[in-house]
Amino acid sequence: MTGEARHHVVVDGTDVQFDCLEGDTLLRAALRAGIGLSYECNSGSCGSCRYELLDGEVRTRWSEAPGLSARDRRKGRRLACQSVPVSDCTVRVGTPTEIAMHRPGKQRAELKEVHPLTHDLSEFVFSTGQPAVFSPGQYAMIHLPAGPVERAYSMSNVGNCYGEWRFVVKRSPGGHATSILFDKLEVGDVVELDGPYGHAYLREHDNRNIVCVGGGSGLGAMISIVLGAARLPDAGARTVHLFIGGRTTQDIVVPVALELAAVRLGELNIHAAVSDQADFDQADFEDGEVTSTPYRGFVHDAVVNYFDEAIRDFTCYAAGPPAMTDSLARALVLGQLLDADRLHFDRFY
Ligand code: FES
Incomplete structure (x- = not known):
């Protein structure tokens, strides 16, 4: 967050309202408030978080995001994961999804260890110094200051009280984020970790x-x-x-x-x-x-x-x-x- 200024967001046709801190996206602010807006990738690619802005103003993080088709753009649709409110807003969204157990939050994470697993796959171990709260299968957004760039990576461990977040990451050929992770980030460096997110988490009460x-x-x-x-x-x-x-x-x-x-x-x-x-x-x-x-x-x-x-x-x-x-x-x-x-x-x- 860049400060404590906040904008108020109203979901049209419902009694749902939430605050969005300056600099945060519409999607993440909703999830942080425990409101289940539809989403998947959190990064502009899947299109699950499409919405309509009825009133107010937003800044768009990635105007060419592939999550919007030409038809979506013609119809004035936007992506909640790419919209940063700059005023109070009224929005129209689709059917809310189920609410995950853990509300996402931002924290500083220090790189502690890197374990190569294959020729292009490594496990990165970060520590936040406070309990790591997430469900098995969820992911976090890692903001790499050297980019600056942000990517979604899944945790490869389980929630724990000592603040350890492990990520198995595949180096993508020519990938900007993975080249920073694999080639520039050093043990002791600090990144911003925002999470947890994601729907493919273990349903603990499903006994199949x-x-x-x-x-x-x-x-x-x-x-x-x-x-x-x-x-x-x-x-x-x-x-x-x-x-x-x-x-x-x-x-x-x-x-x-x-x-x-x-x-x-x-x-x-x-x-x-x-x-x-x-x-x-x-x-x-x-x-x-x-x-x-x-x-x-x-x-x-x-x-x-x-x-x-x-x-x-x-x-x-x-x-x-x-x-x-x-x-x-x-x-x-x-x-x-x-x-x-x-x-x-x-x-x-
Ligand atoms: Fe995938 Fe927004 S969540 S485009």
Whole structure:
């Protein structure tokens, strides 16, 4: 925040009102106030947070954000995640989403450790010095002052009282944010961490068995969900399947943190799907790392191939690039293998 000045926001046709601190976005101010505006990526790409500004003035952070189509722009629609109110406003929004348990907040986080996991995947460990409050599977926005640039990354651990936030991040070729994270940020440096956000968090009261599907930086969220499931009181009665997708066997990594989860869970099955490499076999993975025959192809096909209709008994969580999560949703939900309310996913653009 840049100060304590605030603007008042009224949601047209409802009794919902909230304050937005100077410099904050409409979306984040609503979520901080416990109001469930629809959203997903928090970064201008998905279009879930479209709204209409009926009165007042906002500053737009990214005017070419791909979350708005040409038609949206013609109709005067805007993105709540890209709108920073500069006066009191009245807005028209779609149907509110469910409210997450934890309201997001900003805090300073110091980089404590970096653990390389593969040729382009590393785990970054930050400390905030105050309890890390989030649900397994959620993400935070990390503001890198060296950019300055902000990106969404999933936590790969679970909430804890000692303020540790872990993130598994895939370096994207030519990516501005990941080049800062991997090449410029040093242990001891401080970033701004804003969160938690996201809908693909572990539903702790859902007692079905679990399928997790992760690719790229989305793997962190799925590790968090497996660790969260292993802490549930009925963990010993739970079966969890974790599917990890990658282009080559080099992209597949099974973090050691899962060893403890495997001990606590009734069953933890780890599957690998490799899409762009023809010649590999189970020997390419360390002993016991992957528990089924590795699948040649895309990870959403691996899930359908393994379960087919048997997936009806599971709740499924997914995080990864849109091509992966959208293919999975098409295969499971449009393919009528799983009800839409049993698939929870976050797309990382
Ligand atoms: Fe605003 Fe995705 S949440 S465009």
